[in-house]
Amino acid sequence: MPSNDNLRATGNQDKTANGNHRVLITGTGLYTPKNAISNEALVASFNAWVAADNAANSDAIARGELTARTESSAEFIVKASGIHSRYVLDADGILDPERMRPRLPVRDNDQSSVQCEMGVAAAHEALAAAGVKAEDLDLVIVACSNLERPYPAVAVELQAALSAGGYAFDMNVACSSATxxxxTAANAIRSGSAKRVLMVNPEICSAHLNFRDRDSHFIFGDACTAVVLEAADVATRTDGFEVLGSRLVTRFSNAIRNNFGFLNRTAAREDGAVESADDKLFIQEGRRVFREVCPLVAELITTHLGDIDATGSDLDRMWLHQANRHMNDMIARRVLGRDPSEQEAPIILDRYANTSSAGSVIAFHLHHDDLAAGSLGVLCSFGAGYSAGSVLLKRCG
Structure with missing residues (x-):
């Protein structure tokens, strides 16, 4: 297996050659909502709304003042994305043609928040897999695309709900939040400021999606993932994954955007429409994103592999961000130099859809048990910003 003097353990197997603590991923967890929506059910709701809207605006359409809306189809969704279904916190509200958004009632301030509740479920599984008690954690990070409130931090609430030790904070780098x-967690461990870190990704993507937009109404689902990272000298699990290193990149782009924020209410027009305008939800230029992001991510992974004198042919597994099947195939093809197999670049978006930052971790969570000791993999994210992250992992044992 290729190695690098700065990443290879020597002498003291709990530290790298430069004296930093070795970092292991020792446990992962996944919370999957109970409600699933198939493409067929989603399309039926969307087309019912299209028919009603076209009927309500028939005169304006006849005069040429408006363009009639186009129906969608399950076949179109699969062809465009590879998505067949998605899990959501609430299906009834989404499938109601008169509402077309989830029903998630406001909770009392003394109740657990939705994201905290999701985080607890995923965290318990990850902690159990790692053999770690919550009170032994030094840091809790909640990293996701959309936080349900600015403060108090959801991470601090999750820390309290788990009775975890240390400190906690939230962070947001859109779909790259997990990497x-x-x-961030690995650097805290390498520096010695933490021994055990819990990183959680509670994504409620259905709440920021415009279910009346034909080009994007099918993209997202809801889920929560959790990852336990530990210093090698305290980890009890011997078959985890060593974090060999990570590489991050950001480049500003408006091709993916969500303008919702606290300033919206200060700029409301007299009709109040600004708070519900389409660009306050998820919007993207899909073809442009494909054209610009795929080469960026492939170059990031390839360059990162070069840092440890490795190439795509040395990779045993690619856990890629689960946004679009065509993007994943293109990126894997550029890195490997050939078409990837289902085992080399596993796909979970067919049933989970795009779960933002949770997607690559779901792929890792569900598709790593078969890897032998010494296997090399990359966990990679990419999304709004643009942002992209590459984490090289080696199976221990």
């Missing part, structure tokens, strides 16, 4: 969170 950026892993680097």
């Amino acid at each position: 950026f969170g892993i680097e």
